[in-house]
Structure formats: C-alpha cells, structure tokens
Amino acid sequence: MENFLELLNTAFIAEYEDVFLYLRESSIFKKKIAGGEKLAEIFEDFSVMELKHADLLAMKLIKLGGRPTWQFRQIxxxxxxxxxxxxxVISESRLYKIYTDLIDACADRNFKIVLKGIRDNEKEHLEKVTYLLKKIKF
Ligand SMILES: [Fe+2]
Ligand SMILES: [Fe+2]
Known part of the structure; x- marks a missing residue:
C-alpha cells in the first residue's frame, strides 16, 4: 500500500509538471514558430488531459489517506x-511505465480500469510527440 501511494504521488507530480509545461509551451510556440497554432492546440489539449489525470490521482490519494505533493519546476x-x-517523449514514456507499475500494484478493480484509461492517453501522447519529432523539419 505504501508503495502504491508513493507511485501514485510520483505520477501526480509528473502529471502536474506536464499540465504546466504543455500550457506554457503552447503559448511560446504559437508565437515562435510558423504554423504554431496547430501545435499549440495539441499542447493545450494535452495539458487539459494531464490535468484530468492529476485530478483523478489526487482524489484517489486523498481517499487512501495520502497527500498529493505539488512541485513546481521552472521552464x-x-x-x-x-x-x-x-x-x-521521455516524460510520456516515463509516465506510461509508471502507470504500468500502478496497474500491476492496484488492488481495486475499478481504479485499475481508470488507470488503464489514463495509460492509453499517455500512449497517445507518446505516439503524437514521437510523430511530431519525426515529421517536423527543424
Ligand atoms: Fe497524463
Ligand atoms: Fe501525457
């Protein structure tokens, strides 16, 4: 249980970091690069998704008697x-792996389904950022 709470908190911190990163980067690249609006939209969508994930994790953490830790990283x-x-690419793969560990460690069947749903989202994010990295001519 302790390990599960720790893992949940690790995921929560990483999710929150991405909420802010995607949002900030969305406004930066909207101005900075040609055709940046499309990318900005993708990053904004991702930010909202990560926020939903963070919220689901925080609710579970509190329910289990844990305390979500909030850390802010300068961008x-x-x-x-x-x-x-x-x-x-690195952070989405890391989150995918954390969710796989969480799913394995989760005893609650319903929350396992929630976690699988989140992991699917991370897979989508990972595929998208990998694709953009390949597609964009830098
Ligand atoms: Fe997420
Ligand atoms: Fe993600």
Whole structure:
C-alpha cells in the first residue's frame, strides 16, 4: 500500500509538471514558430488531459489517506521545439511505465480500469510527440 501511494504521488507530480509545461509551451510556440497554432492546440489539449489525470490521482490519494505533493519546476523558455518534443517523449514514456507499475500494484478493480484509461492517453501522447519529432523539419 505504501508503495502504491508513493507511485501514485510520483505520477501526480509528473502529471502536474506536464499540465504546466504543455500550457506554457503552447503559448511560446504559437508565437515562435510558423504554423504554431496547430501545435499549440495539441499542447493545450494535452495539458487539459494531464490535468484530468492529476485530478483523478489526487482524489484517489486523498481517499487512501495520502497527500498529493505539488512541485513546481521552472521552464526553460529558450528551449527549442526539438528539445521540448524530445523531453516530452521521455516524460510520456516515463509516465506510461509508471502507470504500468500502478496497474500491476492496484488492488481495486475499478481504479485499475481508470488507470488503464489514463495509460492509453499517455500512449497517445507518446505516439503524437514521437510523430511530431519525426515529421517536423527543424
Ligand atoms: Fe497524463
Ligand atoms: Fe501525457
């Protein structure tokens, strides 16, 4: 149980980081690159999804007697789009792995379904950022 709570909190911190990163980057690249509106829209969508994930995790954490930890990381405004996408490939893969561990460790059948749904979203994010990284000519 302790391990499960810790894992939930790790996922929560990572989700919240992405909520802010995607949102900030969306406004940066909207202005910074040609045709940035489309990318901004994708990042905004992802930010909202991560927020929903963070919310689901926080509710579960509190229900189990845990305490969601909130950590804020400063974003590097000068990071290139390529670096940004590469970083998201890493963080989305990491989250995918964390959710796989959470699903394995989860005893609650209903919450397992929730976690699987979230993991599917992370897979989608991972595929999209990987695709953009390949497709965009930097
Ligand atoms: Fe997420
Ligand atoms: Fe994600």
């Amino acid at each position: 590097d405004d000068s990071a290139s789009l390529k670096d940004t996408l590469q970083r998201h």
